Amino acid sequence: MKIHSKIYMALIMLFLYAPIIVMVVFSFNSSNSTGVMVGFSIKWYGELFNSSSILNALKNTIVLALCSSVISVIIGTLAAVGIFMLKRKWLKSSILTVTNIPMMNPDIVTGVSMMLLFVFVGQMLGMREVLGFGTLLIAHITFNLPYVILSVLPKLRQTDPHLSEAAQDLGCTPFKAFFKVVLPTITTGIVTGFIMAFTLSLDDFIISYFTSGPEYQTLPILIFSMTKRRVTPDIYALSSLIFVVILVLLLIMNITQSRAENKSKKLRTKEGY
Amino acid sequence: MNTSSRASGLINAPYTAWAMIFIIAPLGMVAYFAFTDRAGNFTIANILSLNNYLEAFLRSILFALIATIICLLIAYPLAYILSKSKANLQRNVILLIMIPMWMNFLIRTYSWITILSNNGIINSILSYFGVGPLRMINTSGAVILGMVYNFLPYMILPIYSIMSRLDNNLVEAASDLGASSSQVLRKVIFPLSLPGVISGITMVFVPSVSTFYISQKLGGGKMLLIGDLIEIQFQSAYNYNLGASLSLVLMVLIIICMAVMNKFAYDEGELII
Numbered sequence: 001m002k003i004h005s006k007i008y009m010a011l012i013m014l015f016l017y018a019p020i021i022v023m024v025v026f027s028f029n030s031s032n033s034t035g036v037m038v039g040f041s042i043k044w045y046g047e048l049f050n051s052s053s054i055l056n057a058l059k060n061t062i063v064l065a066l067c068s069s070v071i072s073v074i075i076g077t078l079a080a081v082g083i084f085m086l087k088r089k090w091l092k093s094s095i096l097t098v099t100n101i102p103m104m105n106p107d108i109v110t111g112v113s114m115m116l117l118f119v120f121v122g123q124m125l126g127m128r129e130v131l132g133f134g135t136l137l138i139a140h141i142t143f144n145l146p147y148v149i150l151s152v153l154p155k156l157r158q159t160d161p162h163l164s165e166a167a168q169d170l171g172c173t174p175f176k177a178f179f180k181v182v183l184p185t186i187t188t189g190i191v192t193g194f195i196m197a198f199t200l201s202l203d204d205f206i207i208s209y210f211t212s213g214p215e216y217q218t219l220p221i222l223i224f225s226m227t228k229r230r231v232t233p234d235i236y237a238l239s240s241l242i243f244v245v246i247l248v249l250l251l252i253m254n255i256t257q258s259r260a261e262n263k264s265k266k267l268r269t270k271e272g273y
Numbered sequence: 274m275n276t277s278s279r280a281s282g283l284i285n286a287p288y289t290a291w292a293m294i295f296i297i298a299p300l301g302m303v304a305y306f307a308f309t310d311r312a313g314n315f316t317i318a319n320i321l322s323l324n325n326y327l328e329a330f331l332r333s334i335l336f337a338l339i340a341t342i343i344c345l346l347i348a349y350p351l352a353y354i355l356s357k358s359k360a361n362l363q364r365n366v367i368l369l370i371m372i373p374m375w376m377n378f379l380i381r382t383y384s385w386i387t388i389l390s391n392n393g394i395i396n397s398i399l400s401y402f403g404v405g406p407l408r409m410i411n412t413s414g415a416v417i418l419g420m421v422y423n424f425l426p427y428m429i430l431p432i433y434s435i436m437s438r439l440d441n442n443l444v445e446a447a448s449d450l451g452a453s454s455s456q457v458l459r460k461v462i463f464p465l466s467l468p469g470v471i472s473g474i475t476m477v478f479v480p481s482v483s484t485f486y487i488s489q490k491l492g493g494g495k496m497l498l499i500g501d502l503i504e505i506q507f508q509s510a511y512n513y514n515l516g517a518s519l520s521l522v523l524m525v526l527i528i529i530c531m532a533v534m535n536k537f538a539y540d541e542g543e544l545i546i
Contacts, residue, residue, distance in 0.1 A: 005354045009366065012351055015422065016373050019384030022394065026387065035387055079288030085281035095285075098292050101300075104475075106483035106527065108500055109520050112507060113299035116306055116517060142295045145288070174280065205379060205486075210507060223379045227490065231383060239380045246375045254368055258361070 020243060027236035034231050044237040051234060057222040058238075061202060064133070064218060068140035069197035075141070076148025076197075077190055081178070083149070084156045099150070102143045111210030114139050118211065131213035139211040140201045147200065148193035155189030156182075303524070306517030319518035326502055326519070333498040334526075336413065337481035340420035341428075344477045345470065347421070348428035352469075353462070356436035367433065370426050382419055382490055389415055389491070411493030419487035420477075427476035435469030436462075471538045479527055499523050 026034050030041035048054060079099075086092045102110050115131070118138075122130030159182060167177040205220035212221055226235055310316045323330075355363055373381065388394045389409040396406045409415055439462065447457045485500030494501075499519060506516030 005358075009351065009354065012347065012425075013366075013369060016370065016425070018388060019381045019422070020373060020376065022384045022387050023380060034383075035390060035392065075288055075291060078284055082281055082285035082288060085284065087281075095289065095292070098296055101296050104479070104527075104531075105524065106479050106500075108483045108485065108503055109303070109524050110299075112503060112516060112520050113303045114295065115507065116302040116513065117295070117299040119513070120302055120305075138295060142291070145291070199375065203375070203377065205377075220377055220379060223377060224486070227379060227383050235380065239377060243372075243376055246372060250368055250372060250375075254364065258364065 023236045024240045024243070027233050027240045029233050032232050034233060034236065044233040045241075047234045048237050048241075053217075053222065054219075054234065054238060057217050057219045060216060061219040064136060064140060065198050065201040068137055068144055068201045069194055071137075072141045072144035072148050072197050073190060073194045076145050076193060077152050077186075079145070080149045080152035080156060080186075080189075081182070084153060099146045103146045107143075107204075107206035108210075110143060111139070111207040114142065114207070115210040129213055131211060133216045135211045135213070136208060136216060136218070139207050140204065143204070143207055144197035144200060147196045148190075151193040151196065152186055152189040155186040159185045300524075303517045303520050306514050307521045308518075310514060319514050320522075322515065323518060323522060326499075329497045329499055329502055330522070330526075332496065333482050333500070336417055336420065336498065337478050340417050340424065340481045341474055341478045343417070343421050344425050344428040345474065347425060348432055348473065349466075349470070352429055352432040352436050352466075355433055356439065363437065367430070370429055374426050378423055379486060382423065382487055385415070385419060385422070385491060386410060389418075410491065411495060413492070413496055415491040416488050416496055416498075419491040420481040420484065423484075423487065424477040424480055427480075428473040431472045431476065432466060432469040435466045439465055467538060471534065474534065475531060478530065482527065483523060 026037065027044055028040050028042060029037055030039035030043070083092060083095055086095070114135070118130045118135045163185075164174075164177045164181050167181045168174060172180060203220065205224060208218055208221055209224065212218065217225075223235055226232075307319055308315060308317065310318065355366055358366075386393070390396070391406050391408065391410065393410070395409065399405075399407065443461055443465070444457055447461045448454070452460065482498075483500045484498065485504040488494075488496055488498045488501055499522075503516050503519045503523070506512045506519065
């Protein structure tokens with residue numbers, strides 16, 4: 001690679017990581033400023049574990065992400081199987097078009113539209129406060145579903161339809177054939193869908209912002225309300241910790257992946273391909 | 274045949290119901306609120322009053338267009354360089370590009386304040402060299418920078434994924450037949466990478482044109498975008514009807530932009546063939 005290509009790449013990396021470096025550095029600030037570095041201290045990391053609002057929001061975020069991704073994987077896998085089985089083309093394409101809507105629409109419109117529905121239904125039922133965990137859960141399931149469906153569908157297309165038929169010829173009920181034959185072959189798609197749903201749900205701010213109530217705050221919503229006032233370095237400390245966790249997880253994934261690739265390469269050369 | 278279509282109907286029922294209630298109905302709600310007043314009577318006053326916000330609409334489109342073009346100009350060479358480099362480097366750089374996407378965008382955007390503010394990092398470095406403080410924060414440039422920063426990975430990844438799968442034989446064939454390297458780029462590589470470019474453009478333009486957090490933090494609340502106006506209507510002014518009509522227009526605007534672009538891409542595709 002030429003030297004100017006290297007410089008170009010390095011500059012883009014600097015651009016992408018500059019705010020993250022700033023965040024990590026200022027999380028060790030001894031004063032409560034996020035503008036001027038005064039001295040080194042790790043007190044914000046200690047503060048983090050004493051802040052009940054941050055810990056509570058973290059717990060809320062994880063609970064919501066787990067519930068919404070599990071439910072959307074169940075509904076989404078079922079939906080993918082249903083869509084795959086559909087014979088009528090126009091029906092299939094119209095369901096897929098509707099599935100694409102939450103992905104194509106800007107998040108703010110998705111959030112606002114769901115909020116309007118919840119408020120409207122809440123008014124009809126005479127409820128004073130509709131927005132809360134329930135509405136957040138519904139919203140998260142809704143924006144997760146397309147990602148689950150679109151990661152399971154291609155796997156279904158790759159499976160051999162004769163396998164399921166063979167299982168049924170050999171005496172399986174269609175139900176049993178699905179669990180014994182089809183499900184194992186689409187597992188990777190389901191796992192991908194789950195991971196995507198989980199991470200999207202963890203990170204979502206815009207849709208949650210419009211569909212959540214005051215009593216169930218997730219971490220991104222808490223961060224937003226903190227940045228409306230003055231940010232103290234404790235939130236930087238939290239983000240730095242999250243950054244380290246993500247970095248370690250991805251590095252492990254990357255290393256295992258490249259090891260597996262090297263192994264298969266070696267195997268292939270041994271077998272003389 | 275009959276039982277199988279009944280079975281597929283049964284499997285499809287839960288998701289179809291979910292999509293009807295939580296995807297289609299909320300969009301209907303947006304239209305309903307946009308064309309009614311607070312008492313629920315039909316009116317077009319909301320839509321007519323949007324004339325007052327023409328400036329914000331034009332500004333949003335302009336900023337999003339500039340940010341999209343800058344992203345494309347940065348991402349395209351990077352994707353090209355990357356697709357030509359060693360497999361190991363490719364994987365590591367892609368990983369490095371994806372890590373920031375996993376971090377909360379509110380915090381990453383907020384960190385830019387520390388970098389850009391009047392007594393921030395860049396200005397401290399500049400004053401060391403005797404250059405007076407530059408006003409960077411709360412300018413339109415800062416807002417566009419925030420958009421480019423947040424959405425650049427969404428431009429890099431689709432273009433890279435197309436380029437890395439490009440058939441190298443086509444490039445070699447073109448050079449064997451006497452094409453210069455710039456001709457190869459123009460006549461072979463660019464047309465083949467167009468699908469990646471198109472999806473990159475949509476993935477950057479849609480969130481840029483509808484953002485509100487970036488303009489709030491880096492624009493100092495002085496440069497209102499459509500997203501800001503919608504957010505204000507729903508979170509502080511509580512004028513849901515006006516907010517709904519703003520959302521409706523935003524949605525229509527994006528549909529028009531995408532239709533124009535898809536048509537453009539289609540024509541371009543035919544031209545090449």
